[in-house]
Amino acid sequence: MISPLLVLAILGADFVQQEFDGVIPYEPAPYGTPEKGKGFRLGDFNGDGASDVITKDTLLFQIDGGFPRRGQRPLPNFGGRAAGDVWGLDLYFLLADRLEVVRWSNDTWQRVLSQEMVWPRAGLITQLSSSPEENSISFATFLFDLDGQGAPEIILPGEDGVHVYRRKGPFFEPAGTLLAAVPPLTLANADNVALWPKERRVLAPPTQTRTFSFTIQERQIRLAYASPAPGGMVQHRICQYPVLTGEAGFSLGQEPALDVTSKPVPPGVNAMFLNNDDAIDLCQTQVTSMLTSTVPVPVLNVSLSTDGGETFTSIRSVTLTTTPRFADMNGDGFLDFIGERTALFDGGLRETLLRAMSRRRLEHEVRVHLQSATKGFSNTPVFAHLFSVDLDKAPLHQSPLFMRYTRGSLLDTQGDFDANGFLDAAIQDRPDRISVYRGSQTGFDDAPYATITLPAIESFCVADLNADGRDDILADAPVPGAPDRPSRTSIYLMKGGAQ
Amino acid sequence: MIPRILNAYMVECLKAMRARSTYLGPVLVVLLSMLAPLIHPITDDSGSAYAFIAFTTPMVLNLLGLLLVLTFCAGLVSSELGSGTIRLVLVRPLLRHEFLLAKLLLGMTYAALLTVLVGVSTWAVAAIQGRLSGVVFGGEMLHTSTDMVEAYMLGALAGLAPQFAAAAFAVMVSTLARSTGAAVGAAVGIWIVCDTLKYPLRIAPFLFSTYMESPWQVFTTYCEGLESSWTPALYYCLASSLGAIALFTTVAVVSFNRRNIQA
Numbered sequence: 001m002i003s004p005l006l007v008l009a010i011l012g013a014d015f016v017q018q019e020f021d022g023v024i025p026y027e028p029a030p031y032g033t034p035e036k037g038k039g040f041r042l043g044d045f046n047g048d049g050a051s052d053v054i055t056k057d058t059l060l061f062q063i064d065g066g067f068p069r070r071g072q073r074p075l076p077n078f079g080g081r082a083a084g085d086v087w088g089l090d091l092y093f094l095l096a097d098r099l100e101v102v103r104w105s106n107d108t109w110q111r112v113l114s115q116e117m118v119w120p121r122a123g124l125i126t127q128l129s130s131s132p133e134e135n136s137i138s139f140a141t142f143l144f145d146l147d148g149q150g151a152p153e154i155i156l157p158g159e160d161g162v163h164v165y166r167r168k169g170p171f172f173e174p175a176g177t178l179l180a181a182v183p184p185l186t187l188a189n190a191d192n193v194a195l196w197p198k199e200r201r202v203l204a205p206p207t208q209t210r211t212f213s214f215t216i217q218e219r220q221i222r223l224a225y226a227s228p229a230p231g232g233m234v235q236h237r238i239c240q241y242p243v244l245t246g247e248a249g250f251s252l253g254q255e256p257a258l259d260v261t262s263k264p265v266p267p268g269v270n271a272m273f274l275n276n277d278d279a280i281d282l283c284q285t286q287v288t289s290m291l292t293s294t295v296p297v298p299v300l301n302v303s304l305s306t307d308g309g310e311t312f313t314s315i316r317s318v319t320l321t322t323t324p325r326f327a328d329m330n331g332d333g334f335l336d337f338i339g340e341r342t343a344l345f346d347g348g349l350r351e352t353l354l355r356a357m358s359r360r361r362l363e364h365e366v367r368v369h370l371q372s373a374t375k376g377f378s379n380t381p382v383f384a385h386l387f388s389v390d391l392d393k394a395p396l397h398q399s400p401l402f403m404r405y406t407r408g409s410l411l412d413t414q415g416d417f418d419a420n421g422f423l424d425a426a427i428q429d430r431p432d433r434i435s436v437y438r439g440s441q442t443g444f445d446d447a448p449y450a451t452i453t454l455p456a457i458e459s460f461c462v463a464d465l466n467a468d469g470r471d472d473i474l475a476d477a478p479v480p481g482a483p484d485r486p487s488r489t490s491i492y493l494m495k496g497g498a499q
Numbered sequence: 500m501i502p503r504i505l506n507a508y509m510v511e512c513l514k515a516m517r518a519r520s521t522y523l524g525p526v527l528v529v530l531l532s533m534l535a536p537l538i539h540p541i542t543d544d545s546g547s548a549y550a551f552i553a554f555t556t557p558m559v560l561n562l563l564g565l566l567l568v569l570t571f572c573a574g575l576v577s578s579e580l581g582s583g584t585i586r587l588v589l590v591r592p593l594l595r596h597e598f599l600l601a602k603l604l605l606g607m608t609y610a611a612l613l614t615v616l617v618g619v620s621t622w623a624v625a626a627i628q629g630r631l632s633g634v635v636f637g638g639e640m641l642h643t644s645t646d647m648v649e650a651y652m653l654g655a656l657a658g659l660a661p662q663f664a665a666a667a668f669a670v671m672v673s674t675l676a677r678s679t680g681a682a683v684g685a686a687v688g689i690w691i692v693c694d695t696l697k698y699p700l701r702i703a704p705f706l707f708s709t710y711m712e713s714p715w716q717v718f719t720t721y722c723e724g725l726e727s728s729w730t731p732a733l734y735y736c737l738a739s740s741l742g743a744i745a746l747f748t749t750v751a752v753v754s755f756n757r758r759n760i761q762a
Contacts, residue, residue: 291550292719294558299723314636316725346732348557348712350694359698367726380726 013418014450015473015492018067024055024489026461026474041139042467043086045104051467054084054091056137059104062466067491075137076102076109081128083140087152092143094119096129099154099172115171120158144216147245155216162214162221164250176249183225183237185210219243220257224271224280233264236271236280236308263309274326274335274371280308287322290345295352297345300324304337306376313377315369317341321408329368329413329439331421337377338413339367344395356396362389362405366413366425366444383443385425387411392431401431404459413439415462415471417449417494424449426462426473434460434473452492455480470494500597507593507601511575515605524567524609525616531559532620541629546636546722548629549647553719555621556651560658561711564613565665569686572606572669576755577682580674585760596752599674603748606666607659614655614662622651636724650718657714657733660740664707665690667747674755707743710736 026039040055050062054075061071078100082093090112093100101113119125124140143152146164154165154172161182166175185208194200212225222240229235240258244251262271262280274281282305290297302324303312317339325338343363345352367381389410393399404410410428415436417424422439429435432455435448452473460475473492479485515521535555541547576599579585588598625631634642642650669686676682690708697703713732720727 290719290723291546292553292722294554299725314639314724316636316723318725346713346716347709348561348715350561351709351712354694354698358695359703 013494013496015452016066016495018491018493019069020060020067020072020489020491021069022055022058022072022488023476023486024053024058024474024491026463026489039139040463041084041086042463042465043088043091045089045091047089051465053465054086056139065466065468065495066493067465073104076100076111077135078137079135081131081134082137083124083128083142084137085139085141085143087143092152092154093137094124094128094140094142094154094156096125113170113172117165117172120156120160120163122159123157125156146216146219146243146250148219153250157212157214166249174249176251178221178241178243178250178252182223183210183212183227186228216243221252222258226271229264231264232267234267234269235264236262236269236282238271238278238280260308265309269303269309272326274304274306275373276333277306277373279306281306282309282312283324284312285322285324290318293345294349295345298322300340302337302339304377306371311376313369313379315339315377315379317367318345320344320406323408325408325413327414327423329423330370330441331423334371334373336371337369339369339381340408340411341365341367356394358394360391360394362391362395363387364389364405364411364427366411368443385437385444387425387427387437388429389427390430400458401428404428409459412460412462415473416469417471419469424471426460428457428460431456433457434475436473450494454490458487465491466493468494500594503593504597504600504604507598508604511601511605512608515609521571521609524564524571524613527567528559528564528613528617529620531563532617533624535559535621536624536628541625543630545630545632546634546724548625548631549634549718549722551629552621552625552651553715553722555624556617556655557712557715557719559617559621560614560662564610564617564662565711566687567613568606568610568662568665569669569690570683571609572666573673573676573682573686574679575602575606575670576673577676578679580676580758580760581678589760595756599670599752599755600748602673603667603670603751606670607663610662610666611659614659618651618655634721634724641724642721647718647721650721653729654714654716654718657736658711660714660737660744661707661711664740664743664747667744667751671747671751671754674751674758704735705739707736707739710739 024040040053042051042053044050045052045059046061052062053060053067057075059073059075060067063071078093078095080095082095085092089103091102097116099113099115099117102109103112142154142156144155146153151167156163161177161179163177164175165172188207188209212223214221214223220240220242222238224238226234226236238258238260239256241256242253244253258278260278260280262282265282269282269284272281272283284303286301288299288301290299297318298320299316300319300322301314301316303314305312315337319340319342321340326335327338328334329336344355364387365384367384369378370382371377389405391399392401395402412426413423415424415426417436418438424439425437425444427435432453434452434457436450437444438449452475454475454477456477458476460473462471462473464470465472472494475490476487477490478487532555539551539554541551579588589595631644633640633644672686673682676685693706694708697706703709710732713736716732717727717729
């Protein structure tokens, strides 16, 4: 018998469907983040060198380059809400009041550690405590190697700073609170306090809040936060401190390795990491309506700055999606802006109404504005590609497929399916088909590189499940012949094709 | 042949100028353009006056203007056929197709006149009530007033192609009908049916009516500060319109030549 892989190697690239009878609760990761998909994690849990997949309830071992049913194992039940993270062969689970560490060994889950803990009541732990009776697992990132010793530390934000827990002997213990890094407290907006009836009237003390995000890389902690500036403006600040290790625990270096602030900007302007330089990158997204149209045509206005608010590049496009997409399309380390334009409103009022009532095909243009180190984002697209999407019904019916189109869920430009360093476009261009178009320096190919056909696809996500450098696809669809059964996830691994 | 067509065209123009109904269309489009600020107010903002022009011109020309062109042109031949005056007209040294081409030229002139009137009236209203000093977004001058005038002029010029195609369509229907009422009803009715079914039948890309507003797209998107390009929509518009003009004129000439005008 000729091996399917040999046939693929001869014929080119294609997706190979894997057996899986369940649901992987994936969701696409936000654009501009290194992760590809949320809701599951990858790791080598049996030490065979192949990447396995862990979902909220199942561990899928990779066997012979796929995820067959015989390699599926249920996750342990912790009797409460848990947040999981992966470190080597071990799975760490935070619960509201304890830490559980498990490892797959001898064909079963072995408990490595179960320890009562008092966590700081903020962020992730607040979420876990909100409904402790609920029995579920989600994934979060809380394991970091702060001291470079190879063992993970648990990092959790608290009201008073960033808390660190490290392993001493068999157990974890508090190892310091990184105080200097957190931004100052500011007065929170007062909640609505009832004045009437008189019995419900209370004296509400002013509450204070602090909001910040942090990343940890190479024994440095980088915090980003916004503080009020005169004239109702805000000023974004990024501080990066070296983390010092001592017997007593962890502390921050006195002098920040980086401390930059942006120009005062309006409150709707958000800080982002769009490249690796030290300047703060800013992005403002506004949705307005076209001034010239009789029907309300949405216009997405994205203003981008890569120099801390000194200069902005504004890119406007007619699109139904309201979330800007960023991805490093050409692999140069700079996140590029992926603009979109729908042709649904082209041709004026009459054509728009006719199309909405009677046309199932939509034209959708993807416009890539590359970011360069010297010039920031290009005002005009460097390349563009027009995709056609065949809906199940005309837009006026507002079918689930069209509603997904309006949310931008039919397109994903975060995957590199041929591992050539350029991101490709995966688009659900028919109710039952996902097509992948290869990306290159000059744009996307005209013809699909590979396709997936599955009845009535409800959603899909891109991720490199088997860690072979080529991204794969997860797609949810109803079970054929069983419309009453819940949808299940199909796994499609990309095989073959030139790298 | 050309002098005879031009002579007949001049005669037809004089006839049209004497008819009161000819003036109804121009008056209506100018009136609608003048009243358009009630629907789309002009503010003092930069770009508001241009947005008004971009809103009003396609709306008046492609909704009311189109209906007026269809109605006017559908009555050009059918009225003469219905009343029998065609027999008297063709006593002159004038071939049938020359007469028909003169009628078609008159219909195109009417469409061009409406375009000019809408253009003049909307720009006049915009100039009086707003500022026409270019389009500015975020403090940056994206398009100067000269850019905007050029985009409008080119759009208006290109916009004549589908208007002319509509005129040719109505003249063709006019040669096939027995009375003005039937011709007008058929022209408008066929238009509506074709527009309604063009997407389900997948013939929309080939119909010039799909591209009626394409020539205005660049001016409109300039007003919004959006990226825009004349191509390929303008090519589709011109190709489908010129093809339609050739087809409708040929059908009209062939059918009119074969028609028994004594009946």
